[in-house]
Amino acid sequence: MINRNPQLNENGALQHLLTTEGLPLSMLLHILDSAESFVGVTERDVKKIPLLRGKSIFNLFFESSTRTRTTFEIAAKRLSADVINLNIAVSAQSKGEALLDTVDNLSAMNADMFVVRHAQSGAAHLIAKHVRSGIHVINAGDGSHAHPTQALLDMFTIRRYKHDFHNLRVAIIGDILHSRVARSQIHALTTLGVPEVRVIAPKTLLPKMVERLGVHVYHDMAKGLKDVDVLMMLRLQNERMKGANLPSAEEYFKYYGLTAEKLSLARRDAIVMHPGPMNRGVEIDSAVADGKQSVILPQVTFGIAVRMAVMSILTGNQA
Amino acid sequence: MINRNPQLNENGALQHLLTTEGLPLSMLLHILDSAESFVGVTERDVKKIPLLRGKSIFNLFFESSTRTRTTFEIAAKRLSADVINLNIAVSAQSKGEALLDTVDNLSAMNADMFVVRHAQSGAAHLIAKHVRSGIHVINAGDGSHAHPTQALLDMFTIRRYKHDFHNLRVAIIGDILHSRVARSQIHALTTLGVPEVRVIAPKTLLPKMVERLGVHVYHDMAKGLKDVDVLMMLRLQNERMKGANLPSAEEYFKYYGLTAEKLSLARRDAIVMHPGPMNRGVEIDSAVADGKQSVILPQVTFGIAVRMAVMSILTGNQA
Amino acid sequence: MINRNPQLNENGALQHLLTTEGLPLSMLLHILDSAESFVGVTERDVKKIPLLRGKSIFNLFFESSTRTRTTFEIAAKRLSADVINLNIAVSAQSKGEALLDTVDNLSAMNADMFVVRHAQSGAAHLIAKHVRSGIHVINAGDGSHAHPTQALLDMFTIRRYKHDFHNLRVAIIGDILHSRVARSQIHALTTLGVPEVRVIAPKTLLPKMVERLGVHVYHDMAKGLKDVDVLMMLRLQNERMKGANLPSAEEYFKYYGLTAEKLSLARRDAIVMHPGPMNRGVEIDSAVADGKQSVILPQVTFGIAVRMAVMSILTGNQA
Structure with missing residues (x-):
């Protein structure tokens, strides 16, 4: 069987979230159902659970977006992950380092997840294909392709x-x-x-x-x-x-x-x-x-829960 | 009775710290007294207490000030809060997003506190009036008005x-x-x-x-x-x-x-x-x-303790 | 006896890591041996140990380098330290604040460690000489001098x-x-x-x-x-x-x-x-x-472990 969807592994489990195109109904519903439980977490007095403790999540923003970066940063912190923000436009890329070299480097630092924003369509796919098994990629917007x-x-x-x-x-x-x-x-x-x-x-x-x-x-x-x-x-x-x-x-x-x-x-x-x-x-x-x-504002609130759900499903620690 | 001071609720409890003008003597002394105990925390080997664990504090800097932002970031981290730094000058604002839309958005992410720096006098007041009950605003400097x-x-x-x-x-x-x-x-x-x-x-x-x-x-x-x-x-x-x-x-x-x-x-x-x-x-x-x-340097040291005191009083978790 | 090496205290213990020049063989081997144990930490499912909990580490980058900053940020976070990133080129320095005034300020905030990157050779040494005992300096690259x-x-x-x-x-x-x-x-x-x-x-x-x-x-x-x-x-x-x-x-x-x-x-x-x-x-x-x-990629992986080792030796909490 040819695995036509690079987001899923051979067992149909979510490895990356790159696009909603071709995402099976069952997976969509699984994410939505998981998010329900995280809405509860964001409403608690202590908005933090230790699900991703000791995980390293990199916000890899090749295109600046404080707002979107913030939603992923909060989601990751509420899951107790270590979050590293990288605004690549102003740093390594200007030194001529290629996209995949940057990714290889961060992967070698034992990254667990990349949240990728890029002005070019397909960037997140490219990274997902490139990283070794066990590292997950979330597309946080690539060109005019997907979000x-x-x-x-x-x-x-x-x-x-x-x-x-x-x-x-x-x-x-x-x-x-x-x-x-x-x-x-x-x-x-x-x-x-x-x-x-x-x-x-x-x-x-x-x-x-x-x-x-x-x-x-x-x-x-x-x-x-x-x-x-x-x-x-x-x-x-x-x-x-x-x-x-x-x-x-x-x-x-x-x-x-x-x-x-x-x-x-x-x-x-x-x-x-x-x-x-x-x-x-x-x-x-x-x-x-x-x-x-x-x-419009409830969308924002639910957005944190949905991102927490995606992150926890990807790392396979979903309770 | 008309509540003339937007910083206090009807019971006289501090909801926001916007200005020292009109702040009652008892409240000033309460903050100073609380800060005394936090001086001790900053001198300990493990400079961290779990008072604000699971709280989300946003450093909302519309005017760049690494130094001031750092004092609030340290204070919040030593209280175990999750801190998100937003330098709005270079991001959302340049997309034309209005001040209050930004605040509404971050509030919808279940923010607990905004630390606001803005070049315009009154910005922190405007935000404090706008946010829903339970979200606290600290003025970290607004125009030539207050700090x-x-x-x-x-x-x-x-x-x-x-x-x-x-x-x-x-x-x-x-x-x-x-x-x-x-x-x-x-x-x-x-x-x-x-x-x-x-x-x-x-x-x-x-x-x-x-x-x-x-x-x-x-x-x-x-x-x-x-x-x-x-x-x-x-x-x-x-x-x-x-x-x-x-x-x-x-x-x-x-x-x-x-x-x-x-x-x-x-x-x-x-x-x-x-x-x-x-x-x-x-x-x-x-x-x-x-x-x-x-x-001059003791001022800086005490500044961290004072900010920890204000943050903990505002969130009502003051021990 | 004249202490010719500003990195070591009178007992030969490492106070700062400024250069490999003059670093005794025993100290080099001690760092490499310590790093071995931290390689294990970076390979675990939960890549985090509480060794530097409650410590405040400042990434003081006067020269921009997202890549190098990231390695230190990850190392510090995996040791559970609080990390503050300061890109000084764009902030205090442009307000004319002198290098040592910046350092004095951050020290007064009860800093435990400075990771310093500077375009001028000798900057990290200058800071190390200046800070009070108990604050440690790591040179993350100074001019064409040392890394x-x-x-x-x-x-x-x-x-x-x-x-x-x-x-x-x-x-x-x-x-x-x-x-x-x-x-x-x-x-x-x-x-x-x-x-x-x-x-x-x-x-x-x-x-x-x-x-x-x-x-x-x-x-x-x-x-x-x-x-x-x-x-x-x-x-x-x-x-x-x-x-x-x-x-x-x-x-x-x-x-x-x-x-x-x-x-x-x-x-x-x-x-x-x-x-x-x-x-x-x-x-x-x-x-x-x-x-x-x-x-080349194993170098990056080992780099995190080595930085964790240096940080933990410096703070004297090395297990």
């Missing part, structure tokens, strides 16, 4: 508020073209059995043949939001707004920014999600971001 | 060497105008009952109507230092020296730099303090900085 | 693979002139009794009168590598390649780059070492770097 822990925390959030995936209409709204988050969300939603996943975006912000991912395409919010249960907003990267893809932030907000008015087109009990950080007044209005239907 | 832990460690140092506040003449010397340290010192000294607080500075470095704070104003070191028990030097910011407020560093040193000669005008047992880092040869001569009357 | 922990891990690696120093031919190859690593290696090899230490380099990359260090000088790889047991490659600094000392990286590789062909001139069981990060295709060919005779 699986973000998608998993989104799934966790949806399940918390909607309980069942099998009767949902979910809309992903915004810059699908450049979004690793959107890709990872679509794969996870599909595997979890969501019958209708929509993407809503201007043509210039949609990948070619996006329909092949099994989604329904809308260019118009009025139509796309109709009867939707879950709205997953995407962050509009500032750098995109200056490019040829978009006329202006104001123009974008007018057509695709989520306002209370547009939200009223969805189901009355629809939830609003955003991976953060938000551009208020660009892709989302503050009234919605801070409104009753927003679950 | 309460510095003032508290100064008070601790004075008490250690002078025992009683009620018969002291204290002079604060230097750039009062831009100094958050001076403001916090004046409020604390006044509340603790120091009968005579003097400020000594050129007119261009004094706030308008500074007398309203209850201090005596001197423009001349010879007069201002006469019979003084405590000299609190201020750091002259380099950026001020280039401005219109001052002719030159040399000129400043001639008139306001503390030399052995000028120090001899104070009481023979007067102590010399400085919040650091010092500009030797500008506001203070090395002979004085390293001299017998200097208590 | 003792690198040399010690190299000795550990040689002993592991060659067992005995007394019948070895060791060649150090590359930019001897600017290399603190080479200086520290030569002193350690000589003290450990290696009968023949060679240096191989173009004349422009050799210090004047290098023979005085007791080494044999070669300008030609064919002659220099003959019958050698250990090849210690040096990193060619990028900045050197642009200077007048070298025609080009390609030219350098042709004459001094280690290829399989050149390696075949050494003994068949010779080992190849490199302190990293490597410039593949400049001082070393990938076929050799990743080849059977390379012990």
